[in-house]
Amino acid sequence: MLRVMIVGAGAIAPSHIEGFLSFPDRVSIQVIANPTVSKAKTLIEKYSLKADAVGSFEEGLDRVDIVSICSPPSTHRDIAVQALRAGKHVLLEKPMAMSVQQCDEILEAAREGHALLSVVSQIRFIDSIARTCDLIRSGNYGKLLFSQINTFWYRGQSYFDLYWRGLWNVEGGGCTLNHAVHHIDLLLWLTGMPAELTGFLSNLNHQNSEEEDISLSVLRYKDGSMAQINTSLIHHGEVQKLDFQMEKAGISIPFDVRCSKVRSNGFPMDDEDMLREMTAHFESFKPLEHEHHTGQIQNFLDAIEEGVPLKVSGIDGRNAIELISGIYKSAFTKKTVTFPLEKDDPYTHFPSRVEEAPRFHKKTRSVKAFDDTTITSFKGKF
Numbered sequence: 001m002l003r004v005m006i007v008g009a010g011a012i013a014p015s016h017i018e019g020f021l022s023f024p025d026r027v028s029i030q031v032i033a034n035p036t037v038s039k040a041k042t043l044i045e046k047y048s049l050k051a052d053a054v055g056s057f058e059e060g061l062d063r064v065d066i067v068s069i070c071s072p073p074s075t076h077r078d079i080a081v082q083a084l085r086a087g088k089h090v091l092l093e094k095p096m097a098m099s100v101q102q103c104d105e106i107l108e109a110a111r112e113g114h115a116l117l118s119v120v121s122q123i124r125f126i127d128s129i130a131r132t133c134d135l136i137r138s139g140n141y142g143k144l145l146f147s148q149i150n151t152f153w154y155r156g157q158s159y160f161d162l163y164w165r166g167l168w169n170v171e172g173g174g175c176t177l178n179h180a181v182h183h184i185d186l187l188l189w190l191t192g193m194p195a196e197l198t199g200f201l202s203n204l205n206h207q208n209s210e211e212e213d214i215s216l217s218v219l220r221y222k223d224g225s226m227a228q229i230n231t232s233l234i235h236h237g238e239v240q241k242l243d244f245q246m247e248k249a250g251i252s253i254p255f256d257v258r259c260s261k262v263r264s265n266g267f268p269m270d271d272e273d274m275l276r277e278m279t280a281h282f283e284s285f286k287p288l289e290h291e292h293h294t295g296q297i298q299n300f301l302d303a304i305e306e307g308v309p310l311k312v313s314g315i316d317g318r319n320a321i322e323l324i325s326g327i328y329k330s331a332f333t334k335k336t337v338t339f340p341l342e343k344d345d346p347y348t349h350f351p352s353r354v355e356e357a358p359r360f361h362k363k364t365r366s367v368k369a370f371d372d373t374t375i376t377s378f379k380g381k382f
Contacts, residue, residue: 119317142247
């Protein structure tokens with residue numbers, strides 16, 4: 001029986017708790033650590049856990065095998081490094097860390113402690129998304145020419161009242177870092193790192209935040225293909241759409257297929273045969289046993305106990321942070337950025353990555369916590 005400590009008792013912690021509770025014969029949650037111990041106790045009572053509430057993760061480190069980190073991004077590096085060096089396997093919420101350098105420190109700690117590290121990307125464990133990505137990667141429909149990632153969210157003014165949000169030096173970034181990261185990971189899963197990108201940022205409607213609430217980027221790959229990443233916190237309805245155009249067909253997430261063949265004059269007509277083929281291919285994949293955080297936790301436990309490969313590794317988490325760092329560098333410097341970023345590039349370090357960041361607004365309101373912990377879920381969106 002693997003013993004688990006949940007670090008952080010905020011809005012994302014229930015997803016981790018519920019995920020681990022799905023495997024009662026394999027794991028047991030022993031500790032919940034949170035600076036405000038009463039919040040940890042509330043979660044223990046809510047889920048009827050036989051666990052202890054502690055004020056710091058160090059208090060529980062010697063009592064567990066797995067550390068599941070749900071704390072604010074600015075704490076990720078220090079907690080993960082200490083846990084991994086102690087030989088504890090770590091499930092680390094997104095974003096992995098505040099900089100590429102911090103990601104590298106975490107990866108080195110995993111090597112030193114001979115421990116497994118998986119960075120959360122629960123979107124890979126949504127059945128329809130996994131099927132679509134497998135279909136694209138099959139190569140049956142030609143080269144991937146263009147990808148467009150629209151990761152649109154809606155957050156009200158009060159969202160940035162939480163004490164650690166809306167501050168470049170604390171949160172590390174706005175919607176690019178903390179909201180687009182899931183979809184950026186998905187794009188990188190399919191395409192790898194681009195050769196170059198150009199990015200733009202602004203804050204259009206959040207006056208209690210220094211950071212961006214909209215981000216637009218254009219990417220170019222070595223093979224000539226291109227991609228576009230659009231993310232915002234101002235979109236009513238929070239419509240998410242990822243679109244991939246291949247030589248023989250186009251496919252979108254949520255699942256939609258469009259296939260065209262060419263008339264003699266170059267104009268298109270529907271290719272019904274290709275549409276039927278792709279739809280049958282999509283439906284042929286075996287359904288995932290578990291989805292979302294639970295699916296990733298299942299893979300994480302399988303990797304620990306059976307040695308199966310992690311479906312989301314620390315390297316995957318690092319790649320997302322490098323791409324995001326490139327978006328910020330391009331937007332701040334108003335120049336196209338090439339990859340990989342140099343190791344001594346200030347944009348691979350924190351806080352130097354945000355020293356030139358525009359302070360769109362001054363944060364004037366701050367609360368320690370919200371009474372309402374309801375958050376947007378990916379469930380039902382794909």
